[in-house]
Amino acid sequence: MTKPYIIGLEFGTWNSEVWFSGEDSAETAEKWNEAVGSLKSVGDSCTNPNDFIVAACEHFEKYGFTRIQR
Numbered sequence: 564m565t566k567p568y569i570i571g572l573e574f575g576t577w578n579s580e581v582w583f584s585g586e587d588s589a590e591t592a593e594k595w596n597e598a599v600g601s602l603k604s605v606g607d608s609c610t611n612p613n614d615f616i617v618a619a620c621e622h623f624e625k626y627g628f629t630r631i632q633r
Contacts, residue, residue: 568595568628570602572619577612581619583628591627598626 566587571580585591605622609615620630 567631570599570623572616574606574609574612574615579616581616582631583623584631585628594626595628598623598628 564587565584568583568585569580570583571578585595602619602622605618606615609618623630
């Protein structure tokens, strides 16, 4: 079974709530926390919000999460 994982992304004055889907398990929740914890390094290499949203989604996909639209 899957569940939504939601994060508020911010870059400068831009912000957006982004939803991802992942397994509903303790292991996946741990992966989510790791992905969130290491997200700052993703933003360090971005120059604008568009770059950041693409890089952030790729970052979470590497951890096994799929972006969903709500």
